[in-house]
Amino acid sequence: MSATDHAIRLELIIKVRNITEAEEYLDSISNSASRKAACLPLLHGYVKERAIDKAEALMKRLSCFGLIVSPHPFNEMMKLYMATSQYDKVPLVIMQMKLNKIPRNVLSYNLWMDASAKSTGVSSVEMVYQEMLSDKNVEVGWSSLCSLANAYIKAGLGSKALLALKHAEKKLSTCNRLGYFFLITLYASLNDKKGVLRLWEASKAIGGRIPCASYICVLSCLVKLGDLIEAKRIFLEWESNCRNYDIRVSNVLLGAYMRLGLIKEAETLHTHTLSRGGCPNYKTWEILMEGWVKSKNMDKALDAMEKGFSMLNHCDWRPPHVTLLAIAEYLEKLGNIEDANQYLRVIHRFGLSSLPLYKSLLRMHLNAQKPAFDILKMMEKDKIEIDDETSTLVQAFNL
Numbered sequence: 001m002s003a004t005d006h007a008i009r010l011e012l013i014i015k016v017r018n019i020t021e022a023e024e025y026l027d028s029i030s031n032s033a034s035r036k037a038a039c040l041p042l043l044h045g046y047v048k049e050r051a052i053d054k055a056e057a058l059m060k061r062l063s064c065f066g067l068i069v070s071p072h073p074f075n076e077m078m079k080l081y082m083a084t085s086q087y088d089k090v091p092l093v094i095m096q097m098k099l100n101k102i103p104r105n106v107l108s109y110n111l112w113m114d115a116s117a118k119s120t121g122v123s124s125v126e127m128v129y130q131e132m133l134s135d136k137n138v139e140v141g142w143s144s145l146c147s148l149a150n151a152y153i154k155a156g157l158g159s160k161a162l163l164a165l166k167h168a169e170k171k172l173s174t175c176n177r178l179g180y181f182f183l184i185t186l187y188a189s190l191n192d193k194k195g196v197l198r199l200w201e202a203s204k205a206i207g208g209r210i211p212c213a214s215y216i217c218v219l220s221c222l223v224k225l226g227d228l229i230e231a232k233r234i235f236l237e238w239e240s241n242c243r244n245y246d247i248r249v250s251n252v253l254l255g256a257y258m259r260l261g262l263i264k265e266a267e268t269l270h271t272h273t274l275s276r277g278g279c280p281n282y283k284t285w286e287i288l289m290e291g292w293v294k295s296k297n298m299d300k301a302l303d304a305m306e307k308g309f310s311m312l313n314h315c316d317w318r319p320p321h322v323t324l325l326a327i328a329e330y331l332e333k334l335g336n337i338e339d340a341n342q343y344l345r346v347i348h349r350f351g352l353s354s355l356p357l358y359k360s361l362l363r364m365h366l367n368a369q370k371p372a373f374d375i376l377k378m379m380e381k382d383k384i385e386i387d388d389e390t391s392t393l394v395q396a397f398n399l
Contacts, residue, residue, distance in 0.1 A: 009038075353382045
């Protein structure tokens with residue numbers, strides 16, 4: 001087997017089996033070139049699992065054998081420290097690279113700038129950027145200028161951020177859209193709608209179909225900037241060209257309508273998406289649930305909740321507790337004890353129960369002079385800690 005084959009096989013072991021078996025496989029490789037090639041996917045696996053101790057031990061092992069000759073393992077370590085908020089360790093990795101005469105690449109500098117922004121501030125970011133400019137081995141591109149601009153935005157230096165973004169625009173590719181949407185997001189952070197629309201139009205000049213993710217990005221930015229008219233125009237543009245109706249795109253506009261209390265517009269859009277073959281996902285039902293609860297359309301909220309709950313077996317979505325409680329309080333107000341019991345059983349089954357929800361049902365049972373044995377069993381199973389108010393309610397049942 002070639003070194004590349006060993007690396008691919010180890011990567012597959014991580015994906016299909018687990019890290020432990022991947023470690024055993026690495027130990028079984030005798031050829032040093034193959035072992036070196038297989039170490040990077042193992043290190044990547046450690047980074048993905050946030051296994052700091054194992055990643056650091058592997059780096060020491062690689063260093064002892066003289067197997068680190070590229071910036072990639074160091075970049076993986078910096079990614080790990082960024083993901084675990086250990087920003088102060090990133091400059092130490094850069095120091096190691098310098099000591100071992102390992103060249104930094106664009107990603108190395110970008111990670112270093114991002115860590116500096118988090119730990120020591122914008123002046124440190126500028127120092128890193130200046131060092132990058134003087135490094136003949138790298139070319140400053142749009143991604144590094146975006147890192148610089150983001151640091152300026154976080155520091156409240158809007159004019160400097162705009163200048164960095166203007167430079168970044170000149171570095172954008174004419175055959176890849178990726179950078180355009182990083183810039184669009186940053187322009188939105190600066191409340192620069194002209195910048196958002198300029199980059200959006202520029203991105204459309206690149207050949208190939210525009211993916212749904214790009215539409216979601218620009219729509220989210222326009223919604224953030226409060227321009228629903230422009231957002232709707234771009235949404236209709238997407239809709240006229242889409243092959244498969246991706247409900248995530250319409251959800252952006254649906255959410256904006258509901259948050260602003262534009263219930264009629266939201267309902268019209270929802271009906272329209274259904275007519276176009278859109279398949280609501282859990283987020284659609286959550287948006288509708290929250291909007292209808294806020295506007296006191298509780299029957300519609302209950303219907304959306306039931307449809308959302310039907311998806312809980314297939315995803316990790318959990319509806320907001322405030323919405324669940326609002327529906328429970330609505331059922332309590334109606335005195336609909338049968339529906340309230342059924343509602344809480346569903347919530348209990350999905351592990352969504354809470355003390356306020358149980359209190360509501362206890363009050364209903366007490367008012368109706370019905371026993372509460374089943375409720376107390378569910379509370380015990382859910383390990384709900386009762387407060388004084390709940391204790392008083394329970395005592396009132398004369399159990």
